[in-house]
Amino acid sequence: AQSVSQHNHHVILSEAASLELGCNYSYGGTVNLFWYVQYPGQHLQLLLKYFSGDPLVKGIKGFEAEFIKSKFSFNLRKPSVQWSDTAEYFCAVRPHGNNRLAFGKGNQVVVIP
Amino acid sequence: NAGVMQNPRHLVRRRGQEARLRCSPMKGHSHVYWYRQLPEEGLKFMVYLQKENIIDESGMPKERFSAEFPKEGPSILRIQQVVRGDSAAYFCASSDRTDYGYTFGSGTRLTVV
Numbered sequence: 001a002q003s004v005s006q007h008n009h010h011v012i013l014s015e016a017a018s019l020e021l022g023c024n025y026s027y028g029g030t031v032n033l034f035w036y037v038q039y040p041g042q043h044l045q046l047l048l049k050y051f052s053g054d055p056l057v058k059g060i061k062g063f064e065a066e067f068i069k070s071k072f073s074f075n076l077r078k079p080s081v082q083w084s085d086t087a088e089y090f091c092a093v094r095p096h097g098n099n100r101l102a103f104g105k106g107n108q109v110v111v112i113p
Numbered sequence: 114n115a116g117v118m119q120n121p122r123h124l125v126r127r128r129g130q131e132a133r134l135r136c137s138p139m140k141g142h143s144h145v146y147w148y149r150q151l152p153e154e155g156l157k158f159m160v161y162l163q164k165e166n167i168i169d170e171s172g173m174p175k176e177r178f179s180a181e182f183p184k185e186g187p188s189i190l191r192i193q194q195v196v197r198g199d200s201a202a203y204f205c206a207s208s209d210r211t212d213y214g215y216t217f218g219s220g221t222r223l224t225v226v
Binding site (some may be wrong): 004006009026036042043044045046090092099100101102103104105 | 117146148153155156158161168169189206216217218220
């Protein structure tokens with residue numbers, strides 16, 4: 001079945017540590033890829049997106065993601081996290097020509113000061 | 114430019130009552146999407162609407178759930194005869210075309226008691 005997989009649902013790390021969240025999808029063909037962040041009690045905000053071109057995408061708040069087509073992956077990274085990065089992070093995939101986003105189950109990230 | 118507006122933020126209903134959730138898209142956006150978020154789950158697509166048209170309702174439960182996006186006014190997600198399993202956060206998103214990531218509202222948290 002087509003799906004979006006995010007592993008390690010709960011991640012706890014200290015400030016200044018590096019963060020990498022994995023996202024794998026099983027859709028064939030062309031896809032658009034997104035990472036959203038949801039701060040406690042708030043709505044989802046777009047961190048970054050990939051449509052085409054350079055597979056290394058820079059987003060807001062120092063986040064970046066790399067699209068590796070051969071691995072069907074779109075991993076999110078941040079070199080040095082801050083306490084304010086405590087949030088839930090969702091990967092989403094939109095198969096080309098489809099109007100809906102398919103979301104992974106999310107990664108709950110807690111940054112300890 | 115106001116974002117996607119959802120109301121109410123919190124809604125409590127007794128079993129058997131009706132829940133009505135409202136979503137006003139961003140100015141200039143004509144595409145509206147409804148998603149449901151359950152604890153420890155990602156967002157699940159429910160329905161995609163344009164003005165006066167339901168484009169894709171493949172994620173909607175067959176019974177008790179309906180959605181509309183009239184020519185004038187907000188999009189409405191209606192849940193009739195609510196049950197405890199309907200308790201969730203319901204998010205609305207809008208876009209101006211289907212090529213870009215959505216803008217999400219703050220959600221309505223429905224609690225059925």
